[in-house]
Amino acid sequence: MTVTEITDISKKQCRICVDYDFSFVLYKGELRQYDIVEGEELPEETRRKVLEELLPRRAKLRAMNLLQRRDYTEKQLRDKLIDGGYPQEMAEQAVEYVKAYHYIDDLRYAGDYLAAFAGRKSLRRMEQELQQKGIAKDVLERAVSAWQERDGGQDELQMACALLEKKHYDKSSCDRREQQRLYNFLAYRGFSGEVIRKALHMD
8 A cells, every 4th residue: 555645634634645546534643653654655554553443443433522512314424424534434334333322323313303393394394304314215214104103293284374374474465476485485395285275275
């Protein structure tokens, strides 16, 4: 393995590229400690210490520190670690580590999300947002089913009407342009066309 490039990414850190296609981040003091030099071979002992001991341990600690501040889905945490300079494999290992201790749980995350936003967002909107956060389809289906059994789901027509009431909607004094604006407003929040038309009394 040859160190093909070393690039500063901050005052304290640098990115080390190996064989042009693999990179990792170290503190500059560690660069000196392990005597890593651009253009030279990465000794096997150094490779083992850095890539099999130092960075995997640091990735796990970083994952746990991130989870102390807020909850993440598996995908969000993995992406956060990769954005922080950890190689894909190490990010995966760190995610699996915290997952094994139930520090992250996509089913729990989805259930908490549904309960938190059920009064403000339609089910379809929440499902879309959870999928964007990386929640797998089967996990999402289980979370929705459990939420509906526990909390009874939501009355989307009632929710849409409540949102329109906040907008002071009055069909008798609302022109077609304003009605279309409110239609788009509800559609953006994930309500179906059928629910929106009923809420606007368009049927």
